[in-house]
Amino acid sequence: MSEHNYSHTEIEREVQKHWADNGSFEVTENSDKPKFYCLSMFPYPSGQLHMGHVRTYTLGDVIGRFQRLKGRNVLQPMGWDAFGLPAENAAIKRNIPPAKWTYQNIAHMRTQMKALGFAFDWSREFETCDPDYYKWEQWFFTRLFRKGLVYKKAAFVNWDPVDQTVLANEQVIDGRGWRSDALVERRELAQWFVKITDYAEELLEDLDKLGGWPDKIKTMQRNWIGRSEGVEIKFQLDGAEAVSVYTTRPDTLMGVTYLAVAPQHPLAISAAGNKPELQAFLDDCNQTKVAEADMAKQEKLGLPTGQNAIHPITGEPVPVWVANFVLMEYGSGAVMSVPGHDQRDWEFAKKYGLPIKQVIEPAESNQAECNLDLEAFTERGVLVNSGKYDGLQFDQAFEAIAAALVQKKCGERQTNYRLRDWGVSRQRYWGCPIPIINCDKCGSVPVPDEDLPVELPTDVQFEGVGSPIKKMNDWYETSCPDCGSAAIRETDTFDTFMESSWYYARFASHNDSEAMLDQRAKYWTSVDHYVGGEEHAILHLLYARFFHKLMRDEGLVESDEPFEKLLALGMVLQGGTKMSKSAGDAGDPQHLMDRFGADAVRMAMMFAAPPEQSFEWSENGVESANKWLRTRLWNTIVDHLAGGELPTLDVASLSSEQKDLRRSVHETLAKCEDDFGRRLAFNTVVAAVMSLMNQVTKFEDSSGQGRAVVHEALTVAVLIMSPITPHICHTLWQMLGHGDIEIADWLPVDQSALEKSVVELAVQVNGKLRGKVELSPDAEQDEAVSVARLQENVEKYLIDKTIRKTIYVPNKILNFVVS
């Protein structure tokens, strides 16, 4: 009989067929049960699953299956983040159209996911490269256009002068194009932006509502948004123009000894007109990649523009420099430099011999010393060398100087954000076409609703130089929807973060051909539990939060936030870094699934580490997981069932050994419920069940009640393991006589089984462990002390000593503090 030997191949195939035949995981909105939307971040279809996917989707599946056991109407959908760069790379390398490559990958990865037994509602599956999906993204963009939430402006890109193409940051290696090896240039292109900064304040404030998010993610988002209070100050130039700088330290204004502007600042460009040396410097600065990390790592360099600005308070001339570390994208692209009180300015001033002036001194004796020969003094303190402002503290100085600037009409108080508007244009082929028509007379005109979707042609020749649709006259030549004259479509496509910013909502209304979202989206959103890698802590999660608010303001959803609770997973590392598309085929779980089964792969992954922790993947655990399932779980149950007739459990008649086992059963049940639901510690769930099964194995009691207690233990063990190893548990649950586990309920803890007659108390002397005693759980301190002192090894540390203090924590510790 197949029931005597564990065959993962047979069981997993049969159980998966059962789920498919019964539509076990297809859900509707018509349920008495409270809804639970459990979502794992959908994958980019890179080719095959890697261990990072296995981890994410197993964790999501464990949460979803546990919530089903807890009586929730659980939606767990899956789809494909199907647009993106790797499809274009593959197209170049293998001469296969991106669409074909993408759909092949999806087919393979879907098969792998099904083999892993995830409880997805596959009826809702979609891929973002499907016009039925991106049509609504285009439709929504035209709504934003009409609301004035999108605009076009020039922005810098990485330009490969040989391949004549725009490169992603990851395609620029040591300043050179990855394929051409040419030095990359910054180039300015007109691009579409969405006004996320209009929502900066709400995105910041609403972080406080996200009680189910880890603090570290909220902190990262807070810092990314980077709200600050400061002053925008206008420095008049020698000529008529002025240059604006933003500072959060107006108290240091009297210490300004120069201004620094970004290499792309208009002032720098005009100054370079008659200065070849400066022009050469600007050209150099434009040969770095458009990534902040690269800018920050560069040697800090600068040149004077030759112009002076007028200090708004003192009226003294202040030289204006160009510096490669000033970001054009942040603030006004210019800063006032106070080398006495800003470390970066200090280093720059030292390097170029610019004056350093102290205007702040330490206010309190416990502050660091101020020695401007060694470093800048950057703490807040008391003003000096600042004329009438001398002696003021930071707050007073901020107010006084800001007020003076406002009064002189050369400054304004300003709240600033580090967050920049979201640039959504990509000069790529494999993406969602931007639904705009450019007309010489009417300007940018959104594509009318009835003409949507603007379909991306998929039958293309892909050469790798530029985007195919930029060469397809038939496609981009059109007429203006407003005036009817000849016009040209946008040939740029959207950033793929657009698609991933609203897919969670579309899973609810996946098949609505009349609207982007419908009532079902209002039922299912917000997502109750969102699961995905911590690498998405900022960009994806911030864009999705933003999009949700945009959709709310369009009346499409009702909540303020898309994701109630967030599980931010640590990375599955491989050779010390994250597994990724660019790392190739590494980490494919297929051979492990074939040899040891999906249950063993899932169990090994859950057991390896707690979810939020990064860890180096090792295959070793899979074989032992398979072994445990086979020997400890399956064989134990088969042996137990071979014992024949089973009496009903009579709790009142149990021996103390039987009670001990039963206590462990209910302790394990309670612990695992907490681990699953609150702590999300699935590694310790596995450990707890292993521990319980070790006890069951050692429990040799073939009496009727002995077997009844074991039966309860095995039932509980299978129930607890079922979210993690669903196939084997489906079969074992039936063998134990309980029916279909997909519709089972979690079991209640029998509180009376948890009662203990004795507890162990650790006895310390001066904090060092000297013995252990057994006591009744409600023992008073006097009793604990007298029992503890009966122990020779405790008493010998107390004799001839004065007990200064006795600390008693019932059921835990007794500590004698002696002199």
Add this chain to the structure above:
RNA sequence: GCCCGGGUGGUGAAAUUGGUAGACACGCAAGACUUAAAAUCUUGUUUCCGUUAGGAAGUGCCGGUUCGACCCCGGCCCCGGGCACCA
């Protein structure tokens, strides 16, 4: 460089509210079964001293708070994630 995390036996880790550090596994060693091997089972396994009883040290490093610190505070080192066009 900036922002956010992490560091515990040979290895993955546990310790949930400041209260017995190393649960549960892997690996390794010894043993049982076997003609043998595999499989399976049993025992041991932080380091050092000690026959045992027991003792000392120990959670990246240095310092602090506390009766008591893997846990809280300050400084440092190393590793990982993110830095706006990888997703």
